[in-house]
Amino acid sequence: MSTLQKYLLAPRAPSTAAGFIDDNFAVVELRRGRGAFSLASSAVTEMPVGLITPSFDGTNIQDPDELIEIIAQTAEAAGLANRKRWSVALPDAAARTLVITLEETSYSSRELGEILGWKIERVIASPLSELRISRQRISPASHQARYLVTVANNSVVSQYESLFAGVGWNTGLMLPRHLGEAQWLMWDDSPGDKILVSGNRSGFTSVIVRNAEPVLVRNCICDRQSQADELHRFALYYRDRLNNGGGAELTRMLTLNGIDPVEARRAVADATDSEPLSFDASEFGVNLSGEAISFDHLAGAAGLATLAWQ
Numbered sequence: 001m002s003t004l005q006k007y008l009l010a011p012r013a014p015s016t017a018a019g020f021i022d023d024n025f026a027v028v029e030l031r032r033g034r035g036a037f038s039l040a041s042s043a044v045t046e047m048p049v050g051l052i053t054p055s056f057d058g059t060n061i062q063d064p065d066e067l068i069e070i071i072a073q074t075a076e077a078a079g080l081a082n083r084k085r086w087s088v089a090l091p092d093a094a095a096r097t098l099v100i101t102l103e104e105t106s107y108s109s110r111e112l113g114e115i116l117g118w119k120i121e122r123v124i125a126s127p128l129s130e131l132r133i134s135r136q137r138i139s140p141a142s143h144q145a146r147y148l149v150t151v152a153n154n155s156v157v158s159q160y161e162s163l164f165a166g167v168g169w170n171t172g173l174m175l176p177r178h179l180g181e182a183q184w185l186m187w188d189d190s191p192g193d194k195i196l197v198s199g200n201r202s203g204f205t206s207v208i209v210r211n212a213e214p215v216l217v218r219n220c221i222c223d224r225q226s227q228a229d230e231l232h233r234f235a236l237y238y239r240d241r242l243n244n245g246g247g248a249e250l251t252r253m254l255t256l257n258g259i260d261p262v263e264a265r266r267a268v269a270d271a272t273d274s275e276p277l278s279f280d281a282s283e284f285g286v287n288l289s290g291e292a293i294s295f296d297h298l299a300g301a302a303g304l305a306t307l308a309w310q
Contacts (some may be wrong), residue, residue, distance in 0.1 A: 008178075010150050011221070012308065013087050013172070013173055013305070013307035013308050013310075014085040014086060014087060014172075014305070014308055015029055015030050015040075015084075015308040015309075016028070016029045016080055016083045016085065016086050016087075016175055016305060017086060017087040017088065017089065017180070017302065017303075017304040017305040017307065018071070018074075018075075018086055018087075018088050018089070018301050019088065019089030019090075019177055019180060019298075019300040019301030019303040019304075020052060020054075020089065020090060020091045020152065020157070020177065021177070021257065021296065021297055021300065022091075022200065022201055022257070023046060023047045023048075023051075023052070024044050024046055024047060024297055025044070025045050025047055025067075025070055025071060025074055026042065026043070026044040026045075026074070026293075026297045026298055026301050027041075027043055027069055027074050027075050027078050027080055027301065028041070028042040028078075028234050028298050028302045028305055029041045029042070029080060029083075029303045029305065030302060030305040030306060030308070032308075032309045034285075035285075036160055036284065036285025037182050037284055037285040037286055037302070037306060038142045038161075038286065038287070039286060039288075039298075039302075041079050041080060042078055042293055042298055042302075043074050043077040043078035043293075044074070044082075044297045044298075045070050045073065045074040045076070045077070047067070047070055047256065050062060051063060051066060051067055051070075052067070052091065052095050052181045053198075054090075054091035054092065054093035054200075054201070055093055055094065055156070055158065056093060056095070056096065056152075056153055057095065057126065057153045057155070057156065058156075059159070060091070060094055061159050061160070061163055062157050064159075064162070064163055064166065067075075067163060068163060068166045068167055071164070071167050072167055075167075083169075084168060084170050085167060085169075085170050085172065086164070086169050086170070086171050086172075086305035087171070087172065087173040087174070087175075087180075087301075087305065087307070088160070088164065088173070088174045088175075088301075088304075089175065089176070089179075089180040089181075089301050089303070089304055090152075090160060090169050090174055090175065090176055090177060090178040091176075091177060091200070092177050092198070092200045092205050092219065093156075093200065093201075093202065094152065094156055094176065095150055095152040095174075095175070095176040096123075096124065096150070096151045096158070096176070096219070097148070097149070097150050097176055097178065097179060097207075097214070097217045098119075098120065098123060098148075098149040098150075098151065098153075098217065099138070099147070099148055099149075099214065099215060099216060099217055100109060100116060100119050100120075100146065100147045100148060100149055101141065101144050101145070101146050102115060102116075102144060102145040102146070102147070102260070103120055103233050104144075104145065105146060116135060116147060116149070120133065120149065120151060123211070124151055127229070130153060130154055130155070131151055131152070131153060131154065132151070132152045132153070132154050132157050133149060133150070133151050133306070134149070134150045135148070135149045135150075136148050137145050138213045138214075138215070139207035139211065139213060139215075141215070141242075145276070146215070148213070148214060148300070150175060150176065150179070157174070157212075160174060161174075169253050173304060173307075174213075175304065176205075177198070177200075177300035178196065178198050178205040178207055178217070178300070179207075179214070179300070179303075179304075180300035180301060180302070180303035180304040181196055181198050181254070181299045181300045181303050182196045182207040182209055182214055182303070183255055183303035183306055183307070184254060184279070184284055184291065184299065184303050184306075185207075185209040185252070185254060185279075185306065186209055186212040186214075187212075187284065187306065188252060188279075188283075189212075190251065190252065191251060192248070192249045192250065192251025192252065192276075192296065193208055193209065193210045193238075193242075193248050193249065193250050193251065194208070194209045194210075194250070194251065194252045194276070195207070195209075195235075195238075195250055195252075195253050195254070195268065195276060196209070196242055196253075196254045196256070197206055197231060197253065197254070197255045197256070197264050198226075198255075198256045198257050198259065199256065199257035199258040199259045200257065202221045202222075202304045203220045203221045203222040203223075203227065203230065204218070204219075204220055204222075204227060204230070204231070204257075204259060205217070205218070205220070206220065206231065206234050208238055208242065208250075210242075210248070215242060216237075216241075218237075219236050219255050220234065224258075227260075227263075227264075228261065228263050228264070228266070228267045229267075231264055231267040231268065232267040232268075232270060232271050233271075235250075235267060235268045235270075235271035236271045238250070238272070239271055239272045241271075249272075249274045250268060250272055250274050250276045251274070251276055251277065252276050252277055252278075252289055253265060253276040253277070253278055253279065254266065254279045254299075255278065255279070256296045256299055258296075261278050265278065282296035286298070286302065
């Protein structure tokens with residue numbers, strides 16, 4: 001079990017999860033069998049444009065009553081109306097993920113809190129008193145301690161908590177969508193590093209997974225025409241900072257939410273001299289042949305639902 005999975009499992013996650021994907025809302029329930037996953041039930045509803053305006057520090061939900069109705073209808077369509085325990089994949093812009101490296105490994109609890117707080121404030125540019133922070137130590141690198149940190153604004157999290165309370169849900173786990181999507185890479189035990197490239201309204205989020213842990217996360221703000229260039233820059237950064245002197249290699253890639261897989265592989269290959277193979281949903285046991293729902297709609301929520309088996 002990876003450090004991140006241990007972090008996410010207090011309390012144990014349910015097998016039902018929901019997620020926001022731009023102007024869509026999805027719910028899913030997973031089954032586990034024969035070493036893979038399958039969909040027990042799922043549904044996706046297209047929301048009115050502008051009903052959700054993802055933001056780190058602003059109003060995300062423009063009409064709570066309308067969204068509560070959509071959530072309830074989507075759960076009912078999937079046959080999950082009576083479920084109360086859920087994990088939720090929030091829009092990427094509603095929360096941020098950081099991997100923070102410290103020069104030393106032996107700080108007191110007080111010193112650790114102060115140093116991490118100082119680093120978070122520098123990146124987020126918001127007072128700690130306004131933030132909800134979760135942190136977990138991950139594997140060290142070059143004798144330096146590393147922490148995976150998720151940060152959200154108290155006022156934004158409260159919006160979503162109130163929303164789901166209005167549906168009667170107990171949402172014990174809420175994380176940005178890319179961490180749910182990256183969970184699929186954490187399940188893969190093939191050699192090498194893996195990369196997630198997930199599109200969103202403002203650009204895309206990239207996550208590097210090594211040994212079942214996220215070790216690098218970047219949110220790139222750009223237009224569609226600039227995505228390949230920005231991904232190339234991200235891959236160069238990975239090559240220069242995390243490539244272990246040439247010993248590491250990107251072997252697999254998961255592209256979601258409008259990212260062109262061919263273009264993305266080319267951008268990464270040009271930067272790293274290694275062309276990662278693309279994942280297909282069927283490799284995770286999720287067979288959507290003949291279904292109107294795409295893996296892109298379900299990946300974030302379903303990734304969180306897999307934690308029920310950790």
